[in-house]
Amino acid sequence: MRILIVGAGSLGSLLGGLLARTHNVTLVGRNPHMSAVQADGLRVTGVETFRTRPGATTDIGAASADLALVTVKAYDTAGVVDDLATCDVGAVCSLQNGMGNEETLAAGLDTPVLAGTTTHGARLAGPGHVEWLGRGRVTIGPWRPADAVDRSERVAAAFRAAGLDATATTDVRHRLWQKLAINAAINPVTALARVENGALTPPGGLADVATAAGTETARVARADGVDLSAATVREAIADVVRETARNRSSMHQDVAAGRRTEIEAVNGYVVERAATVGESVPVNRTLAALIRGWEAGAGHR
Ligand SMILES: NC(=O)C1=CN([C@@H]2O[C@H](COP(=O)(O)OP(=O)(O)OC[C@H]3O[C@@H](n4cnc5c(N)ncnc54)[C@H](O)[C@@H]3O)[C@@H](O)[C@H]2O)C=CC1
Numbered sequence: 606m607r608i609l610i611v612g613a614g615s616l617g618s619l620l621g622g623l624l625a626r627t628h629n630v631t632l633v634g635r636n637p638h639m640s641a642v643q644a645d646g647l648r649v650t651g652v653e654t655f656r657t658r659p660g661a662t663t664d665i666g667a668a669s670a671d672l673a674l675v676t677v678k679a680y681d682t683a684g685v686v687d688d689l690a691t692c693d694v695g696a697v698c699s700l701q702n703g704m705g706n707e708e709t710l711a712a713g714l715d716t717p718v719l720a721g722t723t724t725h726g727a728r729l730a731g732p733g734h735v736e737w738l739g740r741g742r743v744t745i746g747p748w749r750p751a752d753a754v755d756r757s758e759r760v761a762a763a764f765r766a767a768g769l770d771a772t773a774t775t776d777v778r779h780r781l782w783q784k785l786a787i788n789a790a791i792n793p794v795t796a797l798a799r800v801e802n803g804a805l806t807p808p809g810g811l812a813d814v815a816t817a818a819g820t821e822t823a824r825v826a827r828a829d830g831v832d833l834s835a836a837t838v839r840e841a842i843a844d845v846v847r848e849t850a851r852n853r854s855s856m857h858q859d860v861a862a863g864r865r866t867e868i869e870a871v872n873g874y875v876v877e878r879a880a881t882v883g884e885s886v887p888v889n890r891t892l893a894a895l896i897r898g899w900e901a902g903a904g905h906r
């Protein structure tokens with residue numbers, strides 16, 4: 606399969622490197638990372654260590670591919686729509702965290718849109734070098750009914766052909782809301798308290814705040830027509846906290862590095878949807894306001 610990775614940072618470089626062992630992959634990203642990959646290939650270390658040679662460019666131009674995997678931060682998705690408008694791609698698949706990405710892609714592109722989630726962990730360690738921090742899974746499904754299920758299955762099969770655990774689902778919205786609830790719970794609390802994910806292990810005040818944010822999110826999901834129970838979300842948060850106890854969440858890493866966060870696509874989205882469906886989400890509202898306040902102080906607003 607000919608695959609474009611649009612946003613070759615941490616996650617995109619990892620998945621691009623893994624897929625390049627089997628498929629024809631081109632990374633689209635920024636220098637100095639892209640020039641390092643052009644010169645010496647991509648080094649992957651961690652769960653597995655290997656070197657691979659995907660294509661690499663900073664200019665997507667009028668590229669043609671079977672699939673474009675979107676792995677930019679949520680606040681850069683609109684820019685990807687502009688870039689892909691000049692390309693010829695068979696399907697676009699977001700593997701980003703947060704909500705709103707698929708809506709943005711579907712509104713701006715005349716291409717089938719797939720939605721995905723992944724639990725792989727990645728960190729760009731330097732130009733040409735990505736660390737694989739944790740092996741995970743990929744789940745993919747059609748965003749709109751018209752974006753046929755068999756296309757999701759073909760994409761999942763391409764991941765499997767490259768040795769990765771991947772499944773297609775007909776109910777990707779459920780997956781997205783469940784991942785949203787986990788991120789709405791863990792990310793802002795760990796970012797504000799500057800703690801590893803394991804600090805959210807119950808009992809304790811931080812675990813209570815995180816669980817409250819997650820169960821509020823489940824309530825909004827149900828009001829939005831997605832069958833996601835509070836118990837399922839509580840269990841999922843506890844599982845992720847246990848499995849990633851020594852990790853710093855992506856929002857914690859962003860805040861620690863003084864970078865903009867994905868707060869609008871996570872708790873910001875929950876607050877916005879809650880207003881539309883008539884639910885009250887005071888914990889998400891408070892967490893979003895605190896992170897926005899930090900972003901304003903850091904010059905991101
Ligand atoms: N890093 C991880 O382990 C995981 C990340 N995610 C999600 O994946 C998404 C990406 O996260 P990361 O890889 O950590 O972020 P990142 O910031 O490391 O990578 C994104 C890259 O996209 C580049 N970029 C932005 N706009 C672009 C454009 N128009 N064309 C080409 N490149 C562009 C940026 O320069 C950056 O290098 C986020 O939504 C994140 O929440 C999800 C699961 C795991």
Ligand SMILES: CC(C)(CO)C(=O)C(=O)O
Binds near residue numbers: 702791854
């Ligand atoms: C699942 C979790 C919370 C793992 O850290 C994550 O997705 C993130 O950090 O963004």
